[in-house]
Amino acid sequence: MASRILVSACLMGHAVRYDGAAKPLLHPAIDRWRQEGRLVTICPEMSAGMPVPRPPAEIAAGRTGADVLAGKARVLEKTGGDVTIEFRRAAENALALARETNCRFALLIDGSPSCGSGFIYDGSFSGERFAGEGVTAALLSANGIEVYSDRQIEALIARLEDEDSGSR
Template identity: 55%
Template sequence: MRKVLVSACLMGRRVRYDGRAKPVDDAAVERWRREGRLVVHCPEISGGLPVPRPPAEIEPGADAADVLAGRARILTPEGVDVTEHFVFGARSALATARAHGVAVALLKQSSPSCGSREVYDGTFSGGKVPGEGVTAHLLREHGIAVLDEDQVAEAARLLAEVESTDGHATPPGQGLTTS
């Protein structure tokens, strides 16, 4: 049975920078929970950041690939460099995904870690730009499909497609995997 890596905040855990959660309410996610497919993970927490914490954004004009290559930083509004935490958290998410046989990741949109289609623009003005966070980028580089909370149906389709081609069966659920 293939697993789904899911942002902890989407599962109701209060791990976001502001101490809140952004739970996703979807029948497919609930089914995956019952089937024991969910691997709940917060790269920012696994990277050593506290809750609550200051917001952070990738520097203007840079992207996740630049951050992972050491050419750009992730900063707080006060200019504190938290890049190391985000990179460590991305690597932790990849290790967790590999250890659990994850095929698909369902991550929180816009985050400098988890954004899969857009991220904040680095100005702390609320503006967004097309791009992805460092965790989303690293997972994609290693063959894991990355989608956001508005793409659950697409995630379910991809998961079914992967399982139909790799022969993993879908046994009844065993609970929730966390890391």
């Protein structure tokens, strides 16, 4: 069977982002993977019971998702609320779903304190970003799931083509 892909719900057009918006990723590969039954959709934050809309959140003090998982950093809302527990639960839910549905790959929205894989924001709510992973991306990566950002869809396509040709 073709490899399955865990995908951020916002990339699939669901209005689940903190601001109540979606960020649909329009690409022929998405349509093909949907038709092939390869896509497994999740919004990690919503799976942990977080509302839409919700205050923007960032990992504090320029830390990363791995730091949150190690208990060395917190995820804070712009309003000051601590949502670290919710973000850890969100990551655990995404990993559980990936395992249940045999997803070996993930396609996640970049920049998110949950799903970011290429960059995240520095915790100052100033728009400053740096290379790093969000909490969900870090947990998936640490458990052997290959994580790609929405900006890396071409690399994911190539990776899947390599894998599919090798399994024939």
